[in-house]
Amino acid sequence: MLYKLTLDKLNGSMKILVTGGCGYIGSHTIVDLIQKGYEVISVDNYLNSESEVLQHIKRLTGKDIIAFATDLTNLEETKNIFKAHPDIKGIIHFAALKSVGESTKIPLQYFRNNVGSMLNILECQKEWNIPHFVFSSSCSVYGNPDSLPVTEDTPLKEAESPYARTKQIGEQIIQDFAKANPTLNFILLRYFNPAGIHSSGILKEKAKREVETLVPIIEEVYRGQRDKLIINGGDYPTRDGTCIRDYIHIEDLAEAHTLAIDFLVKNEGQGKLETYNLGTGQGVTILEMIKAMEKVSSTKLNYEIGPKRDGDVIQVFADSTKAKQELGWLPKKGIEDIFNSVL
Ligand SMILES: NC(=O)c1ccc[n+]([C@@H]2O[C@H](COP(=O)([O-])OP(=O)(O)OC[C@H]3O[C@@H](n4cnc5c(N)ncnc54)[C@H](O)[C@@H]3O)[C@@H](O)[C@H]2O)c1
Numbered sequence: 001m002l003y004k005l006t007l008d009k010l011n012g013s014m015k016i017l018v019t020g021g022c023g024y025i026g027s028h029t030i031v032d033l034i035q036k037g038y039e040v041i042s043v044d045n046y047l048n049s050e051s052e053v054l055q056h057i058k059r060l061t062g063k064d065i066i067a068f069a070t071d072l073t074n075l076e077e078t079k080n081i082f083k084a085h086p087d088i089k090g091i092i093h094f095a096a097l098k099s100v101g102e103s104t105k106i107p108l109q110y111f112r113n114n115v116g117s118m119l120n121i122l123e124c125q126k127e128w129n130i131p132h133f134v135f136s137s138s139c140s141v142y143g144n145p146d147s148l149p150v151t152e153d154t155p156l157k158e159a160e161s162p163y164a165r166t167k168q169i170g171e172q173i174i175q176d177f178a179k180a181n182p183t184l185n186f187i188l189l190r191y192f193n194p195a196g197i198h199s200s201g202i203l204k205e206k207a208k209r210e211v212e213t214l215v216p217i218i219e220e221v222y223r224g225q226r227d228k229l230i231i232n233g234g235d236y237p238t239r240d241g242t243c244i245r246d247y248i249h250i251e252d253l254a255e256a257h258t259l260a261i262d263f264l265v266k267n268e269g270q271g272k273l274e275t276y277n278l279g280t281g282q283g284v285t286i287l288e289m290i291k292a293m294e295k296v297s298s299t300k301l302n303y304e305i306g307p308k309r310d311g312d313v314i315q316v317f318a319d320s321t322k323a324k325q326e327l328g329w330l331p332k333k334g335i336e337d338i339f340n341s342v343l
Contacts, residue, residue, distance in 0.1 A: 016041070017090070017091045020043075020093075021040070022054065026094040029092060031254065041066045041081070041085060042054065043072065043095070047113075051069065053203070056202045072117035078124055089131060093121055100160075100212065103163035111165075131264070131269070135186070137190045139318065140160065141167050143159055186274070187260045187274050187276065195247045195249065215247070221303070222293065232309035246282060246317035247282075247338060248331060259329050282335075
């Protein structure tokens with residue numbers, strides 16, 4: 001209780017800038033932050049989202065949020081956000097292009113967008129002396145790891161795609177920047193595979209660019225909006241030949257960001273630089289995911305094995321003990337919850 005009161009007091013009028021705020025994870029996180037008492041500003045250039053998401057957030061939280069339609073690769077426009085709100089205390093940096101397959105086709109756009117926006121936002125963090133920064137990293141930084149589950153100390157292998165490389169580079173930039181700015185706080189969150197939608201059904205994953213994540217594709221097949229699911233590769237060295245991933249419910253993932261900000265706020269001025277895996281620890285194959293949806297929906301899904309996709313790692317799942325111990329984060333939902341949420 002005392003802890004909650006202290007946090008409520010700390011949260012008081014604390015302003016958090018959420019970049020990529022209308023995207024899938026950003027929008028869910030904004031809802032969680034507002035519900036826990038933070039004040040949020042969103043910035044997005046709607047490269048992969050719609051501004052109508054702001055209305056959905058309002059429906060869920062009752063709050064109008066300040067939103068900037070800004071491309072973060074433009075330094076001057078990015079600075080304008082901080083000029084208007086010099087009292088921002090934390091940044092959660094989601095904004096990025098995120099498709100592994102697309103990144104193998106247009107790598108320079110991925111580097112320009114993901115690395116360029118990161119440099120600009122860090123430059124503003126320095127100029128306005130913003131104490132807290134949380135970065136959306138990814139399990140793709142581990143490449144094809146030698147041992148599983150991966151902990152935060154598992155050595156990073158060669159990135160399998162330009163997208164994964166942008167995340168490795170992003171982490172390295174933050175590490176160097178943190179050394180040069182020893183009073184600022186940083187958390188790198190390595191997400192495994194976010195899936196599902198908000199329990200209200202109001203927020204959804206509505207990507208403008210090509211969808212390549214499994215659960216929305218399974219959902220499209222279930223709804224008859226897509227003929228069949230093509231599984232990218234069926235002869236990987238896994239228990240059924242398909243890739244293994246660690247699927248985490250979006251609401252659990254969103255909450256981890258609020259906990260990360262809470263943690264940094266409690267440690268203001270300490271120069272924290274921490275990395276956390278966010279996964280459930282359960283490795284699930286693509287075929288097992290299809291079966292789970294078939295069970296939950298009592299529907300047979302149409303699928304076939306197709307060619308492997310450039311950039312895919314074979315298997316990866318998380319040891320998230322550190323996030324549990326240090327952030328108090330405990331994922332509550334499983335795969336059936338993920339599918340139930342999209343039905
Ligand atoms: N969804 C996943 O499976 C997953 C897994 C691991 C890591 N991540 C990372 O999490 C973050 C959020 O992912 P998401 O699934 O919400 O993606 P998303 O595409 O739904 O959201 C990203 C948002 O950033 C915006 N954006 C992109 N470039 C921008 C720029 N230059 N300026 C301003 N806005 C910009 C997009 O319009 C979009 O709204 C990304 O950094 C992604 O790489 C996602």
